[in-house]
Amino acid sequence: MHIAIVGCGQLSRMLALAGIPLGFSFSFIAEEGEDSRCVEGLGTISHWQPGLAIGDLYQTLGKPDIITVEKEQVDIALVTALQEYCPVYPNPDAFRTCQHRYREKQMLDSLGIPCSPYTYRQSAQRSINALSLPLSLPLSLPVVAKSCSEGYDGKNQWVLKNAQDVAEYDQWANEEDHIIEQWIPFDxxxxxxxxxxxxxxxxxxxxxxxxxxxxxxxxxxxxxxxxxxxxxxxxxxxxxxxxxxxxxxxxxxxxxxxxxxxxxxxxxxxxxxxxxxxxxxxxxxxxxxxxxxxxxxxxxxxxxxxxxxxxxxxxxxxxxxxxxxxxxxxxxxxxxxxxxxxxxxxxxxxxxxxxxxxxxxxxxxxxxxxx
Ligand SMILES: Nc1ncnc2c1ncn2[C@@H]1O[C@H](COP(=O)(O)OP(=O)(O)O)[C@@H](O)[C@H]1O
Ligand SMILES: [Mg+2]
CATH class of the missing domain: 3.30.470.20 (ATP-grasp fold, B domain)
Incomplete structure (x- = not known):
């Protein structure tokens, strides 16, 4: 069985290293500017950028039987288009939900699963003392501002501890697509x-x-x-x-x-x-x-x-x-x-x-x- 993986990082590397003993072979999709060192020697690396023909990409990948993904911020249009050629697991809808913090929280809420209280698309100033989602509890300092996408390893998030942090954050932040979340003093x-x-x-x-x-x-x-x-x-x-x-x-x-x-x-x-x-x-x-x-x-x-x-x-x-x-x-x-x-x-x-x-x-x- 031949499996193509979207992404060329360490997770793709370890997937391939685990699959080779099972007799699987691999190829990898590198998106524009992606470093592919982790997967060198483990299979063909096909380069992709929006606008290229998906059929050609599928051919250069060696016509995989299945496609999977190693990263959350995958191009949904790409994986959806690849579904025309072979199954993609997990399905693109799961990525669509999980790659955006607000959509993910909405899904948790619809299933009745507790998560930390938050506001969406509101300034930090207006979020403090505001009634938050999903349970209308008031938010209080400290809070953490997180962009809804492109966050990993703590990137694109800011802890706001006092009124000055809040004012500074609001001055430069783009409120269009962020959540302000209650800081949780977890055990x-x-x-x-x-x-x-x-x-x-x-x-x-x-x-x-x-x-x-x-x-x-x-x-x-x-x-x-x-x-x-x-x-x-x-x-x-x-x-x-x-x-x-x-x-x-x-x-x-x-x-x-x-x-x-x-x-x-x-x-x-x-x-x-x-x-x-x-x-x-x-x-x-x-x-x-x-x-x-x-x-x-x-x-x-x-x-x-x-x-x-x-x-x-x-x-x-x-x-x-x-x-x-x-x-x-x-x-x-x-x-x-x-x-x-x-x-x-x-x-x-x-x-x-x-x-x-x-x-x-x-x-x-x-x-x-x-x-
Ligand atoms: N609301 C919060 N309360 C307390 N700690 C938090 C909160 N949000 C994030 N953190 C800390 O920051 C880490 C990274 O945040 P997370 O939301 O998991 O983003 P990332 O996508 O970068 O992993 C968490 O594992 C936790 O240690
Ligand atoms: Mg995390």
């Missing part, structure tokens, strides 16, 4: 990663606990620590409801805030996700393989795991020496050029208890990441 951040097959079967990975720094994922631990069973069940039921309503096929990630034993959905990712990278070492079937199994109609693999797992992102650092790897850690380096704040690779750790997992992870941080 933890977690993500639920689940997979839905062509036969509508759903499997859930254990809930993952995530730590972000300046909006960018720094590390994950799975299963998340001290989460009551009911909350795990709520997370699974919630993502199932979302995937069913979108008739979704593939891996989806749901990022959540845990607040006093309640779950608030922060955002959805209609793709394999950074907080699921630990599954490469810690799960019977990793998220990348399960995504490919789902979209190809192959029976899903077990999402079960023995022991505990962790992941540390390598952000803006040179490739660490392999000498720093412990017997239970593995390096995934993405082949990108080193740039400040850029995700360049990650390390996965496995262990049989949290204490020694933490020891392994902090030993790595101290030897490899401390300047």
């Amino acid at each position: 933890k951040e977690v993500s639920q990663i689940s997979v839905r097959g062509l036969n509508k079967e759903i499997h859930h990975y254990p809930l993952t606990e995530n730590q972000h720094q300046q909006g960018i994922l720094k590390q994950s631990i799975a299963p998340a620590i001290d989460i009551p069973t009911e909350l795990v069940k709520t997370a699974q039921d919630t993502i199932s409801k979302i995937m069913e309503s979108l008739d979704y096929v593939g891996i989806m990630a749901m990022e959540c805030f845990v607040v006093e034993h309640n779950l608030l959905v922060n955002e959805l990712a209609p793709r394999v996700h950074n907080s699921g990278h630990w599954t490469q070492s810690g799960s019977h079937t990793c998220q990348f393989e399960n995504h490919l199994r789902a979209i190809s109609g192959t029976p899903l693999g077990s999402t079960g795991s023995g022991g505990v797992s962790g992941m540390i992102n390598l952000i803006g650092t040179n490739k660490p020496s392999l000498d720093v790897l412990s017997p239970h850690s593995t390096l995934h380096w993405y082949n990108k050029s080193v740039r400040d704040g850029r995700k360049l690779g990650h390390i996965n750790f496995t262990d049989n208890n949290y204490e020694s997992l933490h020891r392994q992870m902090s030993a790595f941080t101290q030897t490899a990441l401390t300047p």
